Amino acid sequence: MAEYEKVLTRNVGVPRAYDIDVYESRGGYAGLKKALTEFQPDQVTDLVKNTGLRGRGGAGFATGLKWSFVPKGPMQKYLVVNGDESEPGTFHDRELLENDPHQLVEGAIITCYAVGITKAFFYIRGEFALGYHRLQNAVKQAYEKGYLGKNILGGGFSCDAYTIQGAGAYICGEESALLESLEGNRPMPRSRPPFPAVVGLYAGPTVVNSVETISNIPHILVRGLEWYTSLGTAPRNTGPFIYSLSGHVNNPGNHEGPLGLTIGELVNDIGGGVLGGRTMKAFIPGGASSAWLKGDCWDVKLDFDTLGGMKTMLGSGAQIVLDDQCCVPHAAVRLAEFYNHESCGKCTPCREGTRWMVKLGRRIIEGSADSKDIDTLFRIADRIGFGPPNKMTLCALGDASTSCITSTVRQWRDEWEYHAKHGRCPTPTGKPVNLAV
Ligand SMILES: Cc1cc2nc3c(=O)[nH]c(=O)nc-3n(C[C@H](O)[C@H](O)[C@H](O)COP(=O)(O)O)c2cc1C
Ligand code: SF4
Structure with missing residues (x-):
């Protein structure tokens, strides 16, 4: 593998990098200064569009394009930074929040400048106590230094930022459920269209981006387009x-x-x-x-x-x-249990389907099922669809809940059959070696 210089995580492990003095001593807030002095807002959006940056929160949607969907005009617009990270196995935003909150704050201010937003909300997973408090402190320090508030660095742009803690529901990371939660409602996804860029928080145009996505922005300003597109495969x-x-x-x-x-x-x-x-x-x-x-x-x-x-x-x-010691059906059903627990229950196929996947999956694992039940399990999963052709649910959690079942039944059917027949794992020990989630 070629040499790689860390960018997003360059401050991880640097003592007190979450303090503004250390962050600035390592080049922090140079991106904001450059944006405010050398770029018109639309030029920042164009730059981000040209880099090909795609959202790191799940859907991989083009970030600059999303920003450009926000209507122009004097209405109140919002930035919502999605820090509700809670998908099993996913822990990069937590590290960024705990170690480098100013990188995120700087990226958020630049985003607001680009899109004409004057209010930014950071929605942070409730369990991330340390990251949340470091972010809160970073916002306070940014106000003290004049990077937030009125007339930022004397350039005429004003912006306020607020930090909010979630309460531990995976569905709150889904952008429209997150907006409901921010408004003080039960976090159930909204029907779309309209999309948040047009009708979002408090019915105002809203950009929702993840912590890692926004953390890219200061580096794009400082290091430029050529550097960014030299990493990975341009243009997408x-x-x-x-x-x-x-x-x-x-x-x-x-x-x-x-x-x-x-x-x-x-x-x-x-x-x-x-x-x-x-x-x-x-x-x-x-x-x-x-x-x-x-x-x-x-x-x-x-x-x-x-x-x-x-x-x-x-x-x-x-x-x-x-x-090779892992039991595929056990690990798959464990994940199905997570989705069943986290389904908000608004759509029948997801609410009932996730429950049935767990029930039937458990029966197969225990050996009180037969081959036909594996087909039924697959059919149930195949019918909970958010994307085409099914479009049965309001959000992507429905689809997400099925991947562990459909992909494993397709590729490890023999293990599912073995379990249905013998009620034990096809592993060397005959016992489950579960996925640590
Ligand atoms: C059930 C569910 C949970 C999600 N959780 C998160 C999350 O914790 N963080 C996140 O950034 N995006 C999450 N997303 C994706 C968001 O809906 C949204 O696409 C994302 O925040 C947009 O930011 P990005 O364009 O920067 O990726 C989730 C989606 C679903 C369906
Ligand atoms: S797909 Fe599931 S989680 Fe998403 S809105 Fe419907 S019931 Fe809720």
Whole structure:
């Protein structure tokens, strides 16, 4: 793997980098100063559009394009930074919040300047107590230094920022449920269209971006277009990326590299290989919501389009290794339980379907089912759809809940059959070696 200079995580491990003095001494807020003095707002949006930056929160939507959907005019507009990270296996935003909150605050102010926004909300997962308090302090320090508030750095632009803690529901990370939560309502996703860019928080135009996406922005301003597009594969899979690596691997953790490392580079060169020198049976390439790959996927590139072309996704940016001692049906049903627990219940196919997947999955695991039940399990999963052709649900949680079932029944049908017949795992010990989620 080629040499790589860390950008997004360059301050991780630097003592007190969450304090503004240390952050500034390492070049912090130079991006904001450059944006305010050398760029018109639209030029910032164009620059971000040209970099090809795509959202790191799950859907991979083009960031600059999203910003350009916000209508022009004097109405109140909002930025909502999504820090509700809670998908199993995903932990990059937490690290950014705890170690480098000013990078996020700076990125948010630049985003507001670009889009004509004067109010930014940071919505942070309730369990991230340390990250939340460091972010709160960063916002306070940014006000004290004149980076937030009225007439920022004397350039005429004004912006306020607010920090809010969630209360531990995965669905609050879904952007429209998050907006409901911010408004003080029960967090249930909204029907779309209209999309938040047009009708969002308090019915005003709203940009929703994830913590990692926004953390890219200061570096784009400072280092420029050419640098950004030199990382990854231009034009659609560019920039730095934080891989949250976990599971049966020697060196788990957040590893930054260019977008599009191969699975072999991530797991072997950076991750130190599979635990105990064992074989990789399965690989989850984009968080618990993504379809699983067979373990011989070493040359597959971890980017949006390669994975999309394989009917899986880069999703929330989490990669999970499962070795040859793992029981696939057990691990899949464990994930199905998570989605069943987190379904908000608004749509019948998701509310009932996730429950049925768990019930039937458990029956198969216990051996009180037969081959036909595996077909039924697959059919139930296949009918909870957000995207085309089914469009049965209001948000992507419905679809996400099915990936662990459909992809494993397709590729490890023998393991599901073995369980249905014998009521035990097809692993060397006959016992489950569960996914640590
Ligand atoms: C159930 C569910 C949970 C989600 N959780 C998060 C989350 O914790 N953080 C996040 O940034 N995006 C999450 N998303 C994606 C958001 O809806 C939205 O697409 C994202 O915040 C947009 O930011 P981006 O364009 O920067 O990726 C979730 C989506 C779904 C369906
Ligand atoms: S798909 Fe599931 S989580 Fe999403 S709105 Fe419908 S019931 Fe709620």
